Amino acid sequence: MISAAAARGCAPVEIDPAAFSPDCRVRRDEPLARHTSMRVGGPADLFCEVESELALAELVRHARAAHLPVFVLGGGTNLIVSDRGVRGVTVKLGRSFARTEWLAEDAEGATVVAGAAANFKRVVLEISERGYRGVEFGEGIPGTIGGGVRMNAGAFGGEIADVTVAIRGVTAAGELVRLPRAELGFAYRRLDLPRGFTVTALEMHVARGEADAIARAIADAKRKRGRHQPLGQPNAGSIFKNPSGDFAGRLIELCGLKGLRVGAAQVSPQHANFIVNTGGAKACEVRDLMHEVRHTVWRRRGVWLEPEVRLVGEW
Numbered sequence: 299m300i301s302a303a304a305a306r307g308c309a310p311v312e313i314d315p316a317a318f319s320p321d322c323r324v325r326r327d328e329p330l331a332r333h334t335s336m337r338v339g340g341p342a343d344l345f346c347e348v349e350s351e352l353a354l355a356e357l358v359r360h361a362r363a364a365h366l367p368v369f370v371l372g373g374g375t376n377l378i379v380s381d382r383g384v385r386g387v388t389v390k391l392g393r394s395f396a397r398t399e400w401l402a403e404d405a406e407g408a409t410v411v412a413g414a415a416a417n418f419k420r421v422v423l424e425i426s427e428r429g430y431r432g433v434e435f436g437e438g439i440p441g442t443i444g445g446g447v448r449m450n451a452g453a454f455g456g457e458i459a460d461v462t463v464a465i466r467g468v469t470a471a472g473e474l475v476r477l478p479r480a481e482l483g484f485a486y487r488r489l490d491l492p493r494g495f496t497v498t499a500l501e502m503h504v505a506r507g508e509a510d511a512i513a514r515a516i517a518d519a520k521r522k523r524g525r526h527q528p529l530g531q532p533n534a535g536s537i538f539k540n541p542s543g544d545f546a547g548r549l550i551e552l553c554g555l556k557g558l559r560v561g562a563a564q565v566s567p568q569h570a571n572f573i574v575n576t577g578g579a580k581a582c583e584v585r586d587l588m589h590e591v592r593h594t595v596w597r598r599r600g601v602w603l604e605p606e607v608r609l610v611g612e613w
């Protein structure tokens with residue numbers, strides 16, 4: 299069978315199959331549209347689902363030796379993957395990275411370690427239901443803990459940086475490391491990590507809270523999301539970052555762009571800073587619509603919007 303890479307006229311990527319640990323499941327030409335909330339994206343040359351830190355370390359070392367780029371996929375909820383797909387190795391952390399571990403729990407607070415593949419919303423609920431506060435902002439943020447760390451995910455005035463004690467991960471050279479908070483460069487919807495770094499776990503400190511107040515904050519976040527976001531259609535969350543002192547959605551709406559379409563990609567009529575896939579959209583349509591919105595807001599309002607979503611792959 300001809301591989302997708304060969305069909306595109308590229309040399310098929312190779313790592314000696316013997317190099318793969320039994321803790322690493324490999325699929326070739328895996329369609330990434332299946333792994334992104336926008337439901338767009340072409341094939342990953344090598345899609346590797348790993349189940350241990352050692353398997354991950356081996357994989358990145360082999361990829362490095364073979365000069366293959368490595369891309370780490372979380373829940374795919376903040377990504378626009380190109381129609382041509384992603385070259386090299388796409389890493390997905392498996393279920394064994396989805397556990398939470400409670401350390402040093404007392405009357406004041408607790409230290410929790412969440413695996414990078416754990417579902418962000420589930421971890422938020424687990425912490426909140428156990429009577430700790432500080433993560434209620436994350437109610438309804440889809441994706442994984444690893445993606446949340448990388449994006450410094452946040453909402454309603456809170457963000458992952460607020461509760462971070464340290465992150466654990468694997469470097470591009472295959473070393474297992476722990477980076478304490480003081481060494482982490484968190485910024486608005488961004489954490490600058492060393493190139494090729496894969497987050498494997500997040501250590502958080504959360505304070506003991508009052509059960510009713512926590513439940514109210516969670517319910518409040520849920521209500522706001524349900525009212526304002528187009529949760530029934532494939533999307534990738536906020537497309538642009540909010541510029542300082544303003545809201546991207548407000549500016550886009552002021553320019554009359556709600557409902558604007560390129561092919562099957564549309565600026566959501568419900569929330570102007572969301573682009574929705576109305577059915578069968580291509581990644582290039584989403585990208586072209588982003589381009590159109592960005593330039594229109596620049597021309598009419600003088601603000602150059604920065605994307606919050608990440609465009610990845612071969613464009």
Ligand SMILES: Cc1cc2nc3c(=O)[nH]c(=O)nc-3n(C[C@H](O)[C@H](O)[C@H](O)COP(=O)(O)OP(=O)(O)OC[C@H]3O[C@@H](n4cnc5c(N)ncnc54)[C@H](O)[C@@H]3O)c2cc1C
Nearest residue numbers: 372373374375376441442444445446448451452453497535
């Ligand atoms: C309906 C909807 C609502 C949303 N609301 C919010 C919101 O309120 N606030 C908010 O901040 N975001 C929001 N988002 C965006 C998105 O959910 C977050 O950015 C989320 O944290 C991304 O996590 P992910 O696992 O899906 O990451 P992905 O989209 O898979 O990846 C995002 C980036 O993180 C990197 N990455 C992923 N995992 C790892 C890892 N283990 N190690 C290193 N790098 C990694 C990827 O390479 C990529 O660069 C929303 C999205 C949707 C669809």
